[in-house]
Amino acid sequence: MMTATHFAFFDEGSKKEIRRATLKAVAIPGYQVPFASREMPIARGWGTGGLQLTLSLIGTQDTLKVIDQGADESVNAVSIKKLVQETTGVDLTEQTEAATLIQSRHRIPEVTLTEDQILVLQVPTPEPLRKVEAREYVTKRLHAEDEYSGAWLMLFEQIMKYGKTATGADHPVFVNHCYVMAPSPIPRFDNPKMHQSEALILLGAGREKKIYAIPPYTDVVSLAFEDYPFTVESFAGQHCHLCGAEDVFLDELIDEATGETYYQCNDTSYCMERLNSGERQEVVHNHG
Known part of the structure; x- marks a missing residue:
């Protein structure tokens, strides 16, 4: 120390x-x-x-x-x-x-x-309202008044442009x-x-x-409209190529030698713990 x-x-x-x-x-x-x-x-x-x-x-x-x-x-x-x-x-x-x-x-x-x-x-x-209001004293007032139309408007504009909410991260x-x-x-x-x-x-x-x-x-x-419910990233049908984990957040990687796409646990310690504890599932070794 x-x-x-x-x-x-x-x-x-x-x-x-x-x-x-x-x-x-x-x-x-x-x-x-x-x-x-x-x-x-x-x-x-x-x-x-x-x-x-x-x-x-x-x-x-x-x-x-x-x-x-x-x-x-x-x-x-x-x-x-x-x-x-x-x-x-x-x-x-x-x-x-x-x-x-x-x-x-x-x-x-x-x-x-x-x-x-x-x-x-x-x-x-x-500040979740910073993209619609740059002034700090105004965002403080909006929070106090429970006035969150700006946050809803951000999501609405994404739906109009992309057909869905497009917040990749930091979804309010x-x-x-x-x-x-x-x-x-x-x-x-x-x-x-x-x-x-x-x-x-x-x-x-x-x-x-x-x-x-x-x-x-x-x-x-999570903020969402009734007709456009909140959804998370989907990795349906995919698994970690190391430990076989499913229903976790996966990183999409590319094998530089073959050009093939494969997936791996984003949480590295979770992946290693599964491998060390023998929880490894049967997986396809060629990243397919």
């Missing part, structure tokens, strides 16, 4: 301020709580909001997992893990079930989270039947995992200086 810094990098005053904002966010599900975002030893836009939440909450008994778009070994994930581990000495893991604190960019793990876990999501743009959700919220750039596939989640979900935007939350067992419903 590094001795040149405070435990978990921040001084106690900074951690208390972030915790107070976090408590308010938990008390008002989906509400964006402003906070004094600190300077971090990583660039803004690379997860400073999520990292500040993690550093303010982590304790010596915690076990940390960090993923970036499903991968534990990406540069972003490795760098964040190194900073947290060197300033706290906590244990690191790639197993979702073993982690008490999970920080993620753009994905929710495939393994169902429990009430003993906290999921921290990194957020670039916390209603939280606790009150606030429309940006779920972070997770794929639509992950939106249903937020609904009635046993785990506390915290979302941090360092550049925008906002913290918001989904407490355990909270209703989270």
